Amino acid sequence: MENNNGTIISLKDIVVEFDGERILKSINLDIKDKEFVTLLGPSGCGKTTTLRIIGGFLNADSGDVYFGGERINDVPPHKRNVNTVFQRYALFPHLNVYDNIAFGLKLKKMPANEIKTKVKEMLKLVNLEGYERRSITKLSGGQHQRVAIARALINQPKVLLLDEPLGALDLKLRKEMQVELKRIQQSLEITFIYVTHDQEEALTMSDTVVVMKDGNIMQVGTPVDIYNEPVNAFVADFIGESNIISGMMRRDFLVEFAGKEFECVDRGFDRNEIVDVVIRPEDIEIVPTIQGQLEGVVESVIFKGVHYEMVIDTLDFKWLVHSTKCEEVGTNVGMRVAPMDIHIMHKTTEE
Amino acid sequence: MKSKLAAAPYLIWMAVFTIVPLGLVFYYGLTDQDGNFSIDNLSRMGMYTNIFFRSIWLAVIATVVCLIIAYPLAFILSRMDTHKQGTMLLLVMLPMWMNFLLRTYAWMTLLETNGVINKILGFVGLGPFEMINTQGAIVLGMVYNYVPFMILPLYSVMTKIDNSVIEAAQDLGSNSRQVLMKVIIPLSKPGIMTGITMVFVPSVSTFIISRMLGGGSNMLIGDLIEQQILGTSYNLNLGASISIVLMIFIFMIMAVMNQFDDEEMEGMII
Structure with missing residues (x-):
């Protein structure tokens, strides 16, 4: 059979x-x-x-x-x-x-x-x-x-x-x-x-x-x-929460978004291709501003039980961040993302 | 308390126009023309055995035919798009908006020996057939007049049968016949019972249909009763007696029917 x-x-x-x-x-x-x-x-x-x-x-x-x-x-x-x-x-x-x-x-x-x-x-x-x-x-x-x-x-x-x-x-x-x-x-x-x-x-x-x-x-x-x-x-957004931001693939393993260049682990994209960058809220680490790859202001904090859900405003994008540490609303914080937590995707052309 | 007050108009109505007349029927049925208690009239019932049997037999046939016609129709109706259902129901009800006598007269002219149907058949070299003044014509008249009363209760029960219940039966291995026997018929039983009652009772006691389509030789109980009250052999007491016997018959038949319907039938969709 x-x-x-x-x-x-x-x-x-x-x-x-x-x-x-x-x-x-x-x-x-x-x-x-x-x-x-x-x-x-x-x-x-x-x-x-x-x-x-x-x-x-x-x-x-x-x-x-x-x-x-x-x-x-x-x-x-x-x-x-x-x-x-x-x-x-x-x-x-x-x-x-x-x-x-x-x-x-x-x-x-x-x-x-x-x-x-x-x-x-x-x-x-x-x-x-x-x-x-x-x-x-x-x-x-x-x-x-x-x-x-x-x-x-x-x-x-x-x-x-x-x-x-x-x-x-x-x-x-x-x-x-x-x-x-x-x-x-x-x-x-x-x-x-x-x-x-x-x-x-x-x-x-x-x-x-x-x-x-x-x-x-x-x-x-x-x-x-x-x-x-x-x-x-779409999948990233549907399966769990995500930060999805438009970016540009500079070359293999290097992507630019939010006005900065980031190392990443993806390759095989066209040079300067416009891509979707997906970062899970729990993959963003909050650090002192000097150490941060990105810098923003804490806009809101919601207590979710196991973690705090924060929205951090970097002027061009509002980042959703999950962290066990609570930051005061209005403080300046830095954010870091490990290269393997940056997911690069082709832009979906339809719709 | 308030709900009791709201029921008062109907309770009064029922007392005046149902219970009192019923009492009168029993009074007349159990007395003679001088007003003395007597069961003479009841004991004369044996004379009318033929008429009783004919009435019940024709009503049973008409009810069965109605059920056979109405059941598939009601099911198909209940599975149609909602807006189409409205139109179809209207078509079912439409004849009922026309006067009952008029509808039955129309059948007279259709069925007559030199009526419309025989004329058309004559063109193709058939007939003429003897259609009017037969028991078949009476059954036809009953079916034609009362079939909507079968369709409507069946339809209203069947619309409550969820499609997924039918699919579940198929899913578990039922072919179409098994779906019908094990799911659709059991679930539509309340509608079948109501439909049978609503067709059988008026059929068994009709007198217009039998007189107009059945001729003189096919007298039914209804005709017999009418004769005693309005007709030639004026005898109120006998008419009342026959009514009592008819009522007992209907009551017994309904009691037997309800035996089949004793299971709980709450909630059609789960």
């Missing part, structure tokens, strides 16, 4: 249009077996559409979907070895917890006692033991979530699709469920394809993050790669 390289799902040149508008603009994506993949992007970027293509609820206008090397464009949802946890759970209100979870197995005409054991196992997996006879209408949001996951997983799909499953939960419950989802994915060893617009969720849970924007894939990589080496200013 599987390819040699362990790819389980492959999207080739997928194009989707609604009313003449291109929702997906030629998506190419390989998803490896047993991986936790997150499709991340702002709303309207096409991430849910991509998921629906894989689930079979939507047909691509052009392009192919492969599952374990087989083309499955024309396979209807009920014949795909894929199950979905829907955005608003979509549980069956006329069935109780047990019957909701057993739904898929009953369709397969599995013997009743086998179904019973499997449902028990699933309820244990999602921490809902003893809830069999509960009515769906009498569960909380987090419990709905767990039933939806159990209902999908009991069919032992090769791939589980999750469409913003934690969006409706409160922050604390969301954090709990993040850990739990990751635990379930690792213990069952199946592929999870997870759609979210929450970058923190994506970084916490994923093996691979796929960043999408306007129907295009911007970057595919591990959470660390995506965070540390964003390919463009």
Whole structure:
């Protein structure tokens, strides 16, 4: 069934249009077996559409979907070895917890006692033991979530699709469920394809993050790669906070921005190319003015718990800085950035 | 307290125009023409067994036909774009804005032996068929007049079935038939029950449709009752007795129906 390289799902040149508008603009994506993949992007970027293509609820206008090397464009949802946890759970209100979870197995005409054991196992997996006879209408949001996951997983799909499953939960419950989802994915060893617009969720849970924007894939990589080496200013800005400033590449390893020249670790740009320079707020070190590469005035300070978030004005740019040391508003400070923390990116020409 | 006060107009209305008349029906039904208590009229019911069976049978057929026509239509309607749904609903309701008698008269002229339909069929060398004054014509009249009462409750229940619930069923391995049997029908059951009641009850007690489209030989309970009250064989007490029996019949049928509908059906979308 599987390819040699362990790819389980492959999207080739997928194009989707609604009313003449291109929702997906030629998506190419390989998803490896047993991986936790997150499709991340702002709303309207096409991430849910991509998921629906894989689930079979939507047909691509052009392009192919492969599952374990087989083309499955024309396979209807009920014949795909894929199950979905829907955005608003979509549980069956006329069935109780047990019957909701057993739904898929009953369709397969599995013997009743086998179904019973499997449902028990699933309820244990999602921490809902003893809830069999509960009515769906009498569960909380987090419990709905767990039933939806159990209902999908009991069919032992090769791939589980999750469409913003934690969006409706409160922050604390969301954090709990993040850990739990990751635990379930690792213990069952199946592929999870997870759609979210929450970058923190994506970084916490994923093996691979796929960043999408306007129907295009911007970057595919591990959470660390995506965070540390964003390919463009959009990704940098979307994944965590960033200072993005226009600069000019003087030559390899030397960039000019904010009126100063800085050493950096990037190369391969045209001489004097206009580039985006991205610096994470936590990579800026505050030093006495004499030692600083840049000098500015502290404009505001916000206490954030583990760090202070400061805005430092250098007249041509307002820098966002995270530091554990607090500086008084109005003081002059210097700032330093290590060469490896200066990320140089080609200007994105579109939009 | 305030809410009780607000209910007062209806409570008074109900007392004067529902409970009192109902009491009168029972009074007349259980007395003879001299006002003495008697169940003679009730015991005469055996004479009308045929009419009772015919009425119930035709009403059942009409209800089933309505359900078969309305169910797919209501489902398709509920999945349409919202603005298209409005137009389609208007088309469903439109005939109801026209006078009931007029609509039924129109069918008379259509179905007559030398009516419009037979004339058209005559051009292609078919017929004439005997359509008016048959039980089929009565059922047609019932279906035509009452099908909106089936469509509307079904539609209003089905719009509440979230598309994602249907997708979830497919996702878990249901083909189209299984989606229908295991998800859509169970979730639309309240609408089915309401629709059946709203078509069956007026069908079983109609007298206009049967008189206009059924001719003299297809008398229904409604006609029988009308005859006792306004017609030739003036006998209020017998008319009231028949009404009581009809009411008991309807009540029993509804009680059986509700047996199927005893599960809790709160909250259509989760």
